[in-house]
Amino acid sequence: MSEGDGRPQGRRPGSGRPEGPRGAGRPERGRPDGSRGETRPDGSGDGRPGQHRARGGSGRGRPGAPDRGAGPDRGERSGSDRPRNESGHEGNKRSWGTYQKATPDPARRAAFDVLVAVAARDAYANLTLPPLLVERRLTGRDAAFVTELTYGTLRHRGTLDPILAAGSSRPIDKVDLRVLQALRLGAYQLLFTRVPDHAAVAGTVEVARVALTDGPARFVNAVLRRVSERDLDTWLDEVTPDLAADPIAHLAIRYSHPEWVVRTFADALGEDTARLAAGESETGRALAADNERPGVDLTARPGRIDAKELAADVAGEPGRWSPVAVKLPEGAPGNVAAIADGRAHVQDEGSQLCAWTLATAPLEGEDTRWLDLCAGPGGKAGLLASIGAARGVHLTAVEVSEHRAKLVESAVAGLPVTVLTVDGRDVGTHPELPEGGFDRVLVDAPCTGLGALRRRPEARWRRQPGDVPALAKLQRELLTAALRAARPGGLVAYVTCSPHLAETRVLVADVCRRTGAEPVDVRIVPEAAAAADVNPIPEGASAARAAALQLWPHRHGTDAMFLSLLRKPAE
Numbered sequence: 079m080s081e082g083d084g085r086p087q088g089r090r091p092g093s094g095r096p097e098g099p100r101g102a103g104r105p106e107r108g109r110p111d112g113s114r115g116e117t118r119p120d121g122s123g124d125g126r127p128g129q130h131r132a133r134g135g136s137g138r139g140r141p142g143a144p145d146r147g148a149g150p151d152r153g154e155r156s157g158s159d160r161p162r163n164e165s166g167h168e169g170n171k172r173s174w175g176t177y178q179k180a181t182p183d184p185a186r187r188a189a190f191d192v193l194v195a196v197a198a199r200d201a202y203a204n205l206t207l208p209p210l211l212v213e214r215r216l217t218g219r220d221a222a223f224v225t226e227l228t229y230g231t232l233r234h235r236g237t238l239d240p241i242l243a244a245g246s247s248r249p250i251d252k253v254d255l256r257v258l259q260a261l262r263l264g265a266y267q268l269l270f271t272r273v274p275d276h277a278a279v280a281g282t283v284e285v286a287r288v289a290l291t292d293g294p295a296r297f298v299n300a301v302l303r304r305v306s307e308r309d310l311d312t313w314l315d316e317v318t319p320d321l322a323a324d325p326i327a328h329l330a331i332r333y334s335h336p337e338w339v340v341r342t343f344a345d346a347l348g349e350d351t352a353r354l355a356a357g358e359s360e361t362g363r364a365l366a367a368d369n370e371r372p373g374v375d376l377t378a379r380p381g382r383i384d385a386k387e388l389a390a391d392v393a394g395e396p397g398r399w400s401p402v403a404v405k406l407p408e409g410a411p412g413n414v415a416a417i418a419d420g421r422a423h424v425q426d427e428g429s430q431l432c433a434w435t436l437a438t439a440p441l442e443g444e445d446t447r448w449l450d451l452c453a454g455p456g457g458k459a460g461l462l463a464s465i466g467a468a469r470g471v472h473l474t475a476v477e478v479s480e481h482r483a484k485l486v487e488s489a490v491a492g493l494p495v496t497v498l499t500v501d502g503r504d505v506g507t508h509p510e511l512p513e514g515g516f517d518r519v520l521v522d523a524p525c526t527g528l529g530a531l532r533r534r535p536e537a538r539w540r541r542q543p544g545d546v547p548a549l550a551k552l553q554r555e556l557l558t559a560a561l562r563a564a565r566p567g568g569l570v571a572y573v574t575c576s577p578h579l580a581e582t583r584v585l586v587a588d589v590c591r592r593t594g595a596e597p598v599d600v601r602i603v604p605e606a607a608a609a610a611d612v613n614p615i616p617e618g619a620s621a622a623r624a625a626a627l628q629l630w631p632h633r634h635g636t637d638a639m640f641l642s643l644l645r646k647p648a649e
């Protein structure tokens with residue numbers, strides 16, 4: 079059984095392979111559905127989405143689909159551009175209808191190198207890819223193709239590996255790590271993009287031959303040819319356990335997430351195993367949303383530019399939840415003048431809403447001293463300080479990491495902010511962090527980041543359930559310190575970019591119990607109320623749950639941010 083909701087749109091069974099030679103009806107790459115591109119690691123939008131592969135026809139000429147053609151080394155070759163091998167002679171024709179090439183496609187080679195760096199050295203794709211693109215002079219469509227291949231392969235690893243295991247004569251966990259990256263790269267192209275099969279296989283085998291030698295390349299060739307024999311849905315039916323029998327494992331493979339993350343999402347969404355097994359679950363939709371490329375949101379900094387003006391400047395749309403949000407259309411934030419001159423910054427709309435809610439929630443009494451206890455790299459501090467500046471507020475921004483504190487300094491340049499490079503738990507011992515000294519306090523705690531998996535393609539494979547207790551301990555201590563820092567009657571916003579209950583509702587309920595802090599219903603802020611309406615709170619929910627806001631990519635189009643607003647009891 080398979081889920082109908084948000085399922086990966088792989089090759090559709092029954093749609094059939096294009097008949098005859100591929101040259102005539104060659105599916106194009108690039109952007110066949112005209113949808114928004116991958117956000118480049120440098121924040122620009124020139125990348126392209128992983129094209130979920132719909133079989134049976136050419137994408138050429140589809141509306142909004144620039145025709146990239148196959149490009150060198152990627153699609154069919156004409157006789158005139160027949161490649162030559164290293165000695166300059168025409169290559170031997172292979173059974174895949176392609177030719178031995180002198181050098182592998184630089185785009186596939188670059189994607190392979192990033193995948194190896196991520197797997198072997200725990201590198202971050204979004205930090206490794208941009209300098210590599212520059213170094214290898216890959217720009218425009220080539221850079222977009224590398225980005226798509228790299229991010230798509232990393233995202234879909236949990237689906238690709240069981241399929242590769244089924245197509246391999248050797249256990250996949252015994253395969254050399256670099257060979258495995260070539261297999262994943264090839265299988266991703268075969269199952270999730272419109273790259274023609276022969277180009278996907280030949281191009282990847284060529285990378286393996288040059289990067290790894292002939293033996294591994296033959297193995298890659300054999301496995302990829304087996305993978306290419308079926309479409310994605312047929313493979314999924316073969317490699318996923320039955321949904322009714324094992325819904326967690328089924329969803330984990332279908333939507334490429336570790337099982338513990340599937341359980342985490344289901345718990346946060348209040349769906350038990352029986353509900354998941356019934357199909358069409360919201361958990362399935364939440365998981366599917368993590369495999370989509372997020373757009374780029376901008377914050378129009380109050381006092382410097384308003385959202386309307388910024389939207390007009392960048393030809394973007396206003397956001398749905400945050401009054402200062404603008405959705406950046408295709409393009410690079412680096413080219414936006416308002417960002418370059420500090421009137422706007424890049425920030426997920428969910429993060430904006432959290433900072434906005436704290437800054438605008440009604441508060442009686444003095445309201446001039448604000449504190450951000452976990453400020454790096456400074457996105458929320460920048461928004462809080464911009465809102466506060468017009469109201470005579472001074473913000474103290476605390477960040478324990480020196481490097482990240484420097485980022486905060488540049489994010490709040492020109493605003494009334496003091497940046498302290500100290501531990502946020504030093505409230506009461508550091509002279510600039512007096513107990514009871516702040517009217518509004520933000521604690522945007524370090525967390526598992528399970529709510530931002532769309533943005534960090536390898537993160538879902540790095541995080542472990544064992545990370546949660548240590549993070550929850552730190553979160554508890556930071557929230558307790560934030561409550562110490564707030565004056566009686568003052569407000570504290572506890573925020574995470576994780577929906578894990580141990581980092582969100584359970585933790586907040588526990589801290590409220592121990593400190594006497596009172597949950598404040600986030601719906602006292604109209605913008606938070608609008609977002610909360612999408613996520614109605616179940617009757618009989620605990621006070622902490624009833625008051626909190628949980629955003630989701632599949633519901634709100636934002637990261638899965640959590641926000642709980644607390645009031646320090648009056649003495």
Ligand SMILES: C[S@@+](CC[C@H](N)C(=O)[O-])C[C@H]1O[C@@H](n2cnc3c(N)ncnc32)[C@H](O)[C@@H]1O
Pocket residue numbers: 429451452453454455456457458459476477478479482500501502503522523524525
């Ligand atoms: C989720 S990030 C904050 C994001 C930030 N508020 C923004 O919007 O740009 C959490 C930050 O807390 C910092 N941090 C971790 N432990 C801390 C501590 N004990 N005291 C202060 N900051 C800490 C981390 O270095 C990290 O920069």
